[in-house]
Amino acid sequence: MSEPDLSFLDPARRMPAHAADTAGPPVVRTAPPAAREGSPADSLVAELRAYQAELESQNKVLRYSQTVAESAYERFETLFASVPLALMVVDEHDLVVQANSMAHRSFQPTERDRPLSALMPFVRAQDARRVREAFALARDLGRSEAKEVVFSINADTRITGDLHIAHIEAPQSNGPPLPQFLCAVIDQGPLLAERQALQHSAATLQQRNEQLHASERRLEAVINSALDAIICVDQHRRITVFNPTAAALFQCSASDALGSTLDRFLPDAAQALAFAQLTTQAMLGEMTALTASGKELAVEVSVSFERHAEGETTTVFARDLTGRKKAEAHRNELEAQLRESQKMQAVGTMAGGIAHDFNNILGAILGNVALAQADCAPGSPVLVSLGEIDKAGRRARDLVRQILTFSRNEPPQRSAVSLAEVVHDTERLLRVTLPPAIELHMQLQAGLPPVLADATQVEQALLNLCTNAVHAIGTERGSIHVEAATVQPDQRLSERLGLAPVDYVALSVRDSGPGMDAATLERIFEPFFTTKPVGQGTGLGLAVVHGVMRTHEGGVDVHSAPGQGSRFTLYFPVAAASAAAEPPVPMPAATATAPAAAPDTPEPPGCEPPPRKPHVMYVDDDEALVFLVQRLLRRRGYEVSGFTDPHEAKAALNAAPDCYDLLVTDYNMPGFCGVDLVREARLIRPDLPVALASGYVTAEIEQAALAEGAQALIHKPNDVEELCATVQRLVGGDDAAR
DSSP: OOOOOOGGGGGGGGGGGGGEEEESSSSOOOOOHHHTTHHHHHHHHHHHHHHHHHHHHHHHHHHHHHHHHHHHHHHHHHHHHHSSEEEEEEETBBBBEEEOOOHHHHSSSSTSSSSSSBBBBOOOOHHHHHHHHHHHHHHHSSSSEEEEEEOSSSHHHHHHHEEEEEEEOOSSSSSSSSEEEEEEEEEEEEHHHHHHHHHHHHHHHHHHHHHHHHHHHHHHHHHOOOEEEEEEEOOOEEEEEOOOHHHHHHOHHHHHHHOOOOOOOOOOOHHGGGGGOOOSSEEEEEEEEEETTTTEEEEEEEEEEEEEEEEEEEEEEEOHHHHHHHHHHHHHHHHHHHHHHHHHHHHHHHHHHHHHHHHHHHHHHHHHHHHHHHHHHHOOOOHHHHHHHHHHHHHHHHHHHHHHHHOOOOOOOOOOOOOHHHHHHHHHHHHHHTTEEEEEEEEEEEOOOEEEOHHHHHHHHHHHHHHHHHHTTSSSOOOEEEEEEEEEEOEEEEHHHHHOOSSSEEEEEEEEEEOOOHHHHHTSSSSOOOOTTTTOSSSSHHHHHHHHHHHTTOOEEEEEOOSSOOEEEEEEEEEEHHHHSSSSOOOOSSOOOOOOOOOOOOTTOOOOOOOOOOOOEOOOHHHHHHHHHHHHHTTTTTTEEEEEEHHHHHHHHHHHHGGGGGEEEESSEETHHHHHHHHHHHHHOTTEEEEEEESSOOHHHHHHHHHHHHHHEEEOOHHHHHHHHHHHHHHOGGGGOO
């Protein structure tokens, strides 16, 4: 407030009379000095008037000052009452002398609350000491403050505010002024709430930052440990991320790759990145990638596009397809082997199915040729033709035997065989028939362990391989190398050939011939497939080798290329110690055992004495073969009863069991098995000699026949002399032969 103008109280600055109405309070004019020099009464009157005027002037000043003071007090009261702060005047005894409405609303919100008569009862016990110290400091320094003081209004309401204290003095009419304190409470609740919110936001932001950093670390770990190559490029196609898998795949360090263009490693992917404007991700499929050294790789590529404020980021995922392609090639190879195996099995089944009828036909041909030769006069030109027929029939018989060897599915009776002895036996046979221009070299590892095999079939397989090598070399000069060593095939070879995880003896035959192309290699084990001219080969040699190795639980591996010769490797499993100690078990053959002595049995009534000639019952479903055997044996002095129906043969034997000296039956007949007929015959007459004939005698057939009492196994087709000799041994009595 500006100070009042009191200049009119100065007599030296009094204004003229004509300006008294406008310039301020009226001024009492005094008489000039000449006039005061008059009578004393006049002088006293003049002084009284002057004094009166002076008093009136002072009264006016006092009234004006009082008016100004009252105006200032009103303004203070108005300000004190309307300021939006809790203001209180507290005396030195903590008595609230005056409080504005804001203080009353804050400290006594309801009538039930404690009245605002003293300040300290509202202060929380923990803050009372600080508040007292603040009052003492304000008494000494004039002002002080206490931050964040908690005022307990009631059980549910609290005020947290800053207490500002100013020391004032209240004047008294008599005595010294009273010390008082003007207290202002600034509510910090909103500020504290905002501060707590900021602190919470800061804590949340810090937590988010930590989560973001953790996510970045996890993303970095995922990228670094990913099995796919991950490459990130910016909008200028510059590499910004190059993970370790990419470094290993492209054979380039990350430091060298960063900053390079994507075309350096994926030249075809740059064109496909135009999809970024159309989609957020795309599968580009198989592409050709380049390593740092320029080597081509087959990879599968997919891309992901991301747009942000700084531009675009493209992430390229490249997966190496080398392993997959190798696996696919291996799977295709296994599928081809499976198809080949199934095809070979189907051909073998077909061969086994026709073997029976084919053997019967060959038996009839060879038997009738022998009869015709016996009927011809010596020197007859017909004998030449019959000899050629017999030669062709025998070749056909050998061919059928090879087919049966190829088609044999049952495991043979194998024993511990010295492969070195088998190879040396075959060597002696080969050196006799080997052309002079071809050299034979043998290289066998010393101390070869015995193999679990059949010596005859091993010799046949080796002989077929060497014969095939001789035919491959032809008339040129060349060499054949036969090698044998103990090996343990690796996993890839075992899976490809289907070998068990055991030790093997590898028998290989390598020639210096012209070799074979891939198309020929795919068909070499097919029966009747041959590259030889017509009439020079049957195409069964390698098929027989394949069949032998399959029945021996081994495998055959072939390596050949045009101009580099061929190499066939046979893998025979090594015999266990127990198998090597056992004696060899003979394979099924045309064996005969001496018949048991027939006890003297009384002749049944009504039966004529047996004829002098031995009586043979021959049972076969092939009528031509029955007719042939009847003619053949009758010429040798036997009486023969032939049957094409096994049921009729059983009935005839049951009707006159003592009339027959020998029973010869075929194994495979429609609706009936020869072993069953042997069993029935032994039940009818236990001492009757019985023989079983078959074109396909396996170990199972031999065991079943011998278990039922058969005393001989006859292979069909056989020679006439062999058949007659077997019949003679079983019937007994050399005088029966003619």
